[in-house]
Amino acid sequence: MPTLLSAGETPALPGPALPGLPCLELLCRAPLPKRQAENVFRDLGLTMSTGINLYLNQVVTQCGILFPLTKTHRNKNDEMGIRKQMEEMKAQMAVDLKIKGMRERGVPVALYDDRQKRPYLEYPDGRRVYDFDQ
Numbered sequence: 001m002p003t004l005l006s007a008g009e010t011p012a013l014p015g016p017a018l019p020g021l022p023c024l025e026l027l028c029r030a031p032l033p034k035r036q037a038e039n040v041f042r043d044l045g046l047t048m049s050t051g052i053n054l055y056l057n058q059v060v061t062q063c064g065i066l067f068p069l070t071k072t073h074r075n076k077n078d079e080m081g082i083r084k085q086m087e088e089m090k091a092q093m094a095v096d097l098k099i100k101g102m103r104e105r106g107v108p109v110a111l112y113d114d115r116q117k118r119p120y121l122e123y124p125d126g127r128r129v130y131d132f133d134q
Contacts, residue, residue: 044086051086058089061096
């Protein structure tokens with residue numbers, strides 16, 4: 001296992017030293033998070049490629065990063081939360097794909113308006129009908 005270095009430390013490398021070029025901590029630690037991510041994806045029944053594609057599709061769909069950027073450390077109790085989030089992401093992607101397919105076929109789509117707190121039918125021409133059950 002490689003030795004972890006703090007930012008600014010220079011690793012002892014064979015051959016001539018490169019003065020003025022500190023080791024970047026990120027470069028020294030990169031393999032461990034990748035292995036950990038592979039293990040998480042494997043536990044979820046996903047390959048690394050599928051997991052990354054799920055994430056990238058959601059970034060595009062949501063127009064942003066799907067989690068808060070914090071300095072908190074994950075503990076073992078969070079594993080169920082991560083699995084739940086992955087399942088929710090997969091379910092949302094399935095719904096988004098189904099809605100996209102219905103729109104492409106010209107079929108009305110039943111959706112929910114969060115602002116008005118009620119369901120509506122959205123027709124291919126963009127019309128919204130809120131009172132479709134009457």
